[in-house]
Amino acid sequence: MNRQIHGRPYQVTEQGPLFTPCAPHSVLARLGDKWTILVMSHLAIAPGYRLRFSALKKGIEGITQRMLTRTLRNLERDGLVIRHYFPEVPPRVEYELSEMGASMLPALESFTSWIRNNWPQIEENRRIFNKAQPIDSE
Amino acid sequence: MNRQIHGRPYQVTEQGPLFTPCAPHSVLARLGDKWTILVMSHLAIAPGYRLRFSALKKGIEGITQRMLTRTLRNLERDGLVIRHYFPEVPPRVEYELSEMGASMLPALESFTSWIRNNWPQIEENRRIFNKAQPIDSE
DNA sequence: CAGGATCCCAACTGATACTG
DNA sequence: CAGTATCAGTTGGGATCCTG
Numbered sequence: 001m002n003r004q005i006h007g008r009p010y011q012v013t014e015q016g017p018l019f020t021p022c023a024p025h026s027v028l029a030r031l032g033d034k035w036t037i038l039v040m041s042h043l044a045i046a047p048g049y050r051l052r053f054s055a056l057k058k059g060i061e062g063i064t065q066r067m068l069t070r071t072l073r074n075l076e077r078d079g080l081v082i083r084h085y086f087p088e089v090p091p092r093v094e095y096e097l098s099e100m101g102a103s104m105l106p107a108l109e110s111f112t113s114w115i116r117n118n119w120p121q122i123e124e125n126r127r128i129f130n131k132a133q134p135i136d137s138e
Numbered sequence: 139m140n141r142q143i144h145g146r147p148y149q150v151t152e153q154g155p156l157f158t159p160c161a162p163h164s165v166l167a168r169l170g171d172k173w174t175i176l177v178m179s180h181l182a183i184a185p186g187y188r189l190r191f192s193a194l195k196k197g198i199e200g201i202t203q204r205m206l207t208r209t210l211r212n213l214e215r216d217g218l219v220i221r222h223y224f225p226e227v228p229p230r231v232e233y234e235l236s237e238m239g240a241s242m243l244p245a246l247e248s249f250t251s252w253i254r255n256n257w258p259q260i261e262e263n264r265r266i267f268n269k270a271q272p273i274d275s276e
Numbered sequence: 277c278a279g280g281a282t283c284c285c286a287a288c289t290g291a292t293a294c295t296g
Numbered sequence: 297c298a299g300t301a302t303c304a305g306t307t308g309g310g311a312t313c314c315t316g
Contacts, residue, residue, distance in 0.1 A: 027253045032170015079263030090297040107252035114245035115165045125217030228277040
């Protein structure tokens, strides 16, 4: 019998439910990488959900040209961001949240809202855990 | 001036908003790793949000003992999962979603719901993108 | 049964230099 | 300006073997 939770199908077997790796992970893995959420957030508050490359680079502290390019390529590849190239001299490139990218914002906000509310406790838990287990401290 | 989006504070400067890396990433990074969502999902549908180590291992296809242990330690460290150790022979260990862990489920579900709805389009976008740019295909 | 210790490889990330 | 190319360091993940 096939059921789903968290967008993840699982088989109900005699030994219990059996999960197999699937779609949601490959999206969460993208959002979980170092810069993606920062880029998404920055576009989310931009007029028209749109910014040029240099504006993103200036607005995100510590990101390198290479990592910004890679992050944007990944988002473009998934169709969350649209790349607008203007063949001028010097060149100008703007990045815009796609309709699908913008449609993710409410769900993302509800989730990050949970994180915001629970972050102090998580931080405290980590501190306590690290004190008890001085190995593997971050 | 300080504002927030997606749980992420940013400075409104004369050159525009400036984001700095912070809390939400370290939570999303955890959920984005290879096995965490699978473990959370499995506990979410278990009676009492509780399962023993061997049950988790059997239910998650392909996970190794080492990675299951590491994933559970990380969740325990954040306080999302509680470890119950029974000093029997042979030993028995059960893992249970904490109150905070369970409180995450609705938000997580709303987000994975978005993924579920949009996954077909994302998959299609990746396929098209890879055809246009045969390099860097996954 | 649950997990610790080791070794190894692949992927992510960063720094730097170069280019249309 | 907006990239690409290259190299190096670090981390994630898997395979295997060992133990209370």
